[in-house]
Amino acid sequence: MSMGRIRINQRYCKGCGICIEYCPMRVFEEAEEPNERGYFIPVVAHPERCTLLKVSRHLGRRACGLCQEMCPDFAIDIDVHAEDEEE
Amino acid sequence: MSHLTGVRFLQGNIACAEGAIAAGCRFFAGYPITPSTEVAEWLAKRMPEVGGVFIQMEDEIASVSAIVGARWAGKKAMTATSGPGFSLMMETIGYAAMTETPIVIVDVQRGGPSTGQPTLPATGDVLQSRFGSHGDYATISLAPNSVQEMFDLTVEAFNLSERYRVPVMLMADEIVGHMREKVVLPEEVETFTAPLSRRGVKYFRPGRDLVPKMQVFGRGYGVHVTGLTHDERGYPATSDPAVHTRLVRRLVDKVEKNAPRIIRVEEHLTEDAEVVLISYGAPSRSALAAVRELREMGVRAGMLRLVTLFPFPCRRVRELGEQAELVVLEMNLGQMLREVERCAGRRVHFLPKIGGELHTPQEVVRFVRKL
Amino acid sequence: MIEEEHPSLRFLRAERMPHILCEGCGNGIVVNAMLEAMVELGVDMEKVVFVSGIGCSSRIPGYLRFDSLHTTHGRPIAFATGIKLANPELEVIVITGDGDMASIGGNHFLHAARRNMDLLVICSNNYNYGMTGGQASPTTPLGWRTTTSPYGNAEPPMDIARVASAAGANYVARWSTASPLQIKQAIKKALRKEGFRLVEVLTQCPTVFGRRNRLRTAVEMLRWYRENTVALHHAEELERQGVDLSAKVVVGEFADRSKPGLVRRLGLVREEVAEKEEEAPEAVAPAEEDERIREARRRILEAIERLSTPRVRRMIELGMDVEKIEEELLK
Numbered sequence: 001m002s003m004g005r006i007r008i009n010q011r012y013c014k015g016c017g018i019c020i021e022y023c024p025m026r027v028f029e030e031a032e033e034p035n036e037r038g039y040f041i042p043v044v045a046h047p048e049r050c051t052l053l054k055v056s057r058h059l060g061r062r063a064c065g066l067c068q069e070m071c072p073d074f075a076i077d078i079d080v081h082a083e084d085e086e087e
Numbered sequence: 088m089s090h091l092t093g094v095r096f097l098q099g100n101i102a103c104a105e106g107a108i109a110a111g112c113r114f115f116a117g118y119p120i121t122p123s124t125e126v127a128e129w130l131a132k133r134m135p136e137v138g139g140v141f142i143q144m145e146d147e148i149a150s151v152s153a154i155v156g157a158r159w160a161g162k163k164a165m166t167a168t169s170g171p172g173f174s175l176m177m178e179t180i181g182y183a184a185m186t187e188t189p190i191v192i193v194d195v196q197r198g199g200p201s202t203g204q205p206t207l208p209a210t211g212d213v214l215q216s217r218f219g220s221h222g223d224y225a226t227i228s229l230a231p232n233s234v235q236e237m238f239d240l241t242v243e244a245f246n247l248s249e250r251y252r253v254p255v256m257l258m259a260d261e262i263v264g265h266m267r268e269k270v271v272l273p274e275e276v277e278t279f280t281a282p283l284s285r286r287g288v289k290y291f292r293p294g295r296d297l298v299p300k301m302q303v304f305g306r307g308y309g310v311h312v313t314g315l316t317h318d319e320r321g322y323p324a325t326s327d328p329a330v331h332t333r334l335v336r337r338l339v340d341k342v343e344k345n346a347p348r349i350i351r352v353e354e355h356l357t358e359d360a361e362v363v364l365i366s367y368g369a370p371s372r373s374a375l376a377a378v379r380e381l382r383e384m385g386v387r388a389g390m391l392r393l394v395t396l397f398p399f400p401c402r403r404v405r406e407l408g409e410q411a412e413l414v415v416l417e418m419n420l421g422q423m424l425r426e427v428e429r430c431a432g433r434r435v436h437f438l439p440k441i442g443g444e445l446h447t448p449q450e451v452v453r454f455v456r457k458l
Numbered sequence: 459m460i461e462e463e464h465p466s467l468r469f470l471r472a473e474r475m476p477h478i479l480c481e482g483c484g485n486g487i488v489v490n491a492m493l494e495a496m497v498e499l500g501v502d503m504e505k506v507v508f509v510s511g512i513g514c515s516s517r518i519p520g521y522l523r524f525d526s527l528h529t530t531h532g533r534p535i536a537f538a539t540g541i542k543l544a545n546p547e548l549e550v551i552v553i554t555g556d557g558d559m560a561s562i563g564g565n566h567f568l569h570a571a572r573r574n575m576d577l578l579v580i581c582s583n584n585y586n587y588g589m590t591g592g593q594a595s596p597t598t599p600l601g602w603r604t605t606t607s608p609y610g611n612a613e614p615p616m617d618i619a620r621v622a623s624a625a626g627a628n629y630v631a632r633w634s635t636a637s638p639l640q641i642k643q644a645i646k647k648a649l650r651k652e653g654f655r656l657v658e659v660l661t662q663c664p665t666v667f668g669r670r671n672r673l674r675t676a677v678e679m680l681r682w683y684r685e686n687t688v689a690l691h692h693a694e695e696l697e698r699q700g701v702d703l704s705a706k707v708v709v710g711e712f713a714d715r716s717k718p719g720l721v722r723r724l725g726l727v728r729e730e731v732a733e734k735e736e737e738a739p740e741a742v743a744p745a746e747e748d749e750r751i752r753e754a755r756r757r758i759l760e761a762i763e764r765l766s767t768p769r770v771r772r773m774i775e776l777g778m779d780v781e782k783i784e785e786e787l788l789k
Binding site for chain 1 (some may be wrong): 461462463465466467470476477479480481483484485486487489490491494533569577629637638639675676753768
């Protein structure tokens with residue numbers, strides 16, 4: 001059964017860190033190393049804690065999504081139905 | 088319901104307003120300023136009658152901005168003002184040129200500079216009509232000299248603005264705006280409207296005539312219109328010298344290269360003239376009277392009247408300069424004079440008159456005879 | 459393979475992304491709230507027109523897939539007035555900023571509110587002129603530092619929301635980006651009303667403003683907003699108790715009226731549509747191809763839109779042309 005997937009768009013994200021601060025379940029963590037553009041792109045450390053992924057399917061509509069609402073660069077993609085792949 | 092028709096006795100400003108209606112103008116935004124206010128007052132009454140919209144805005148900047156917005160929403164639009172308001176509108180005129188928005192601006196010129204002589208005529212804003220905004224662009228300016236032309240040239244102004252997608256200025260003056268004359272308002276008036284493009288194409292890609300097709304908001308175009316330097320999709324491309332050059336060059340060429348189709352002049356007795364009076368607007372009437380008087384005195388005088396001030400009839404002026412002495416008459420201290428000098432390539436005589444009084448035919452005759 | 463992307467992306471011009479706004483800029487949050495509000499209300503996107511002036515927030519419409527007019531500094535409200543009066547069926551939304559609207563645009567702001575002109579104005583108030591490097595604006599708080607107030611701003615700021623309310627606007631609300639849900643609700647409420655509706659959003663500008671005032675990051679600024687904004691009803695209660703709120707910012711709904719908007723007062727509401735449609739051929743020429751072709755083209759564009767997946771969008775961003783994209787899809 002697919003868990004769904006959270007992905008941070010490496011091209012759009014500018015490493016502001018708002019998602020790390022705002023996620024109530026602390027899904028995101030700050031990166032150790034910057035990317036080649038100098039941005040510290042957050043790491044999706046704990047997707048299994050994500051309320052949207054856990055609840056939306058049962059609720060019939062999107063739950064939470066606070067990270068996406070707060071992301072100024074529209075850089076967080078969350079697919080409830082995606083196969084849980086290795087990054 | 089449409090414009091007034093038939094033979095009437097009207098004030099110039101009113102004829103102008105009816106000309107706008109005849110041309111299909113259905114939006115007017117303006118601000119009161121002498122001696123143009125009658126245009127606004129008349130259209131405040133007439134616009135709702137013809138299914139159009141009138142609004143008095145809080146200042147001239149708002150007025151000219153509102154008419155740009157109205158044109159993008161699909162309504163032909165006009166505003167009217169005088170010197171001080173004209174100066175305020177300059178930034179937005181540049182915006183209209185950059186975004187290729189067809190609009191008509193009527194400037195009923197009065198004594199300047201600054202507050203100057205609100206109730207007296209002048210033709211001191213003519214260079215400003217072409218060069219008043221910052222940067223490079225091109226506009227078209229027309230100079231009516233009768234109440235009939237206040238009607239006819241307003242229609243022409245709309246058609247030109249739609250044809251070339253540029254702001255067109257109707258450079259009237261207090262005399263032509265406030266005088267009353269017989270005018271014939273035809274039932275049928277030829278109008279032109281900028282053709283619309285298809286959806287999903289490059290909206291600012293020009294046709295062979297250098298003019299792109301138009302769009303209207305609310306019809307699924309998804310068009311982005313900006314005053315920033317933009318590419319053919321309409322997207323900002325400010326850091327690209329090639330894109331900027333191509334765009335701005337085209338904005339100028341659009342009018343300059345199409346000039347032969349735009350330029351209008353009126354000539355009297357120039358074929359064998361040894362002296363040609365060059366004039367426009369109200370003073371051109373004195374010039375014509377002077378030409379007739381001079382002919383009776385045996386002087387081979389002729390007149391070139393500028394109906395379009397810009398684009399300027401450079402070639403014709405050069406031709407006339409090769410044949411005759413040139414005398415420029417205007418109600419300013421030398422504006423169209425510069426264009427005449429530039430094109431004539433020889434010494435040009437100048438009879439300016441400021442202070443709010445029209446040149447009299449007698450003083451023109453005296454001046455020419457002294458040459 | 460991720461198919462479900464960020465909800466705002468389908469309204470963005472992929473070929474222009476990523477946008478020029480700084481990391482952590484509050485404007486992106488306003489966009490998210492606004493688009494969500496529009497989707498939830500089922501707004502007819504083809505009838506929406508964005509009008510903006512000059513500034514960071516004014517750049518937003520250039521990234522959105524709607525009709526938009528990016529105008530001169532301070533004047534979007536004047537342009538928007540012309541658009542709305544010329545075609546009252548359009549949903550005209552003005553995107554502006556504190557400097558653009560309340561400084562150079564003050565006159566147009568005041569009179570549009572006075573007229574109760576039917577416009578939705580979303581004013582992104584970041585307390586400074588961000589685009590030009592961080593100069594003081596009419597909303598810079600007293601004592602705060604900017605590049606043109608290096609010794610601390612000596613001018614009392616304007617309370618944009620209260621000025622709009624006093625001038626007669628039908629709806630005025632102010633929230634900060636720390637409460638995106640309230641921004642969305644305010645925009646939803648505003649979209650359902652007529653007349654002049656202002657949603658002022660306090661947005662963070664860490665790069666050129668926050669940084670000069672010891673709030674170096676977006677997170678720090680958002681924390682400041684959370685801790686220093688007080689809801690209006692709460693503020694009234696606290697003031698009654700004698701609490702000093704001079705250092706706080708009051709947020710909430712400042713006006714919620716149902717007076718007629720200018721469109722209604724001018725008799726331009728929907729009932730007049732029949733007359734306007736007759737006018738339209740005179741004012742604007744019809745497209746030159748025939749109706750069937752136009753309809754077919756419209757269906758094709760719609761299909762492309764529906765089939766357009768994030769993968770296709772990525773390929774567009776990379777500048778691939780139609781043939782190459784087709785090739786890729788067929789692999």
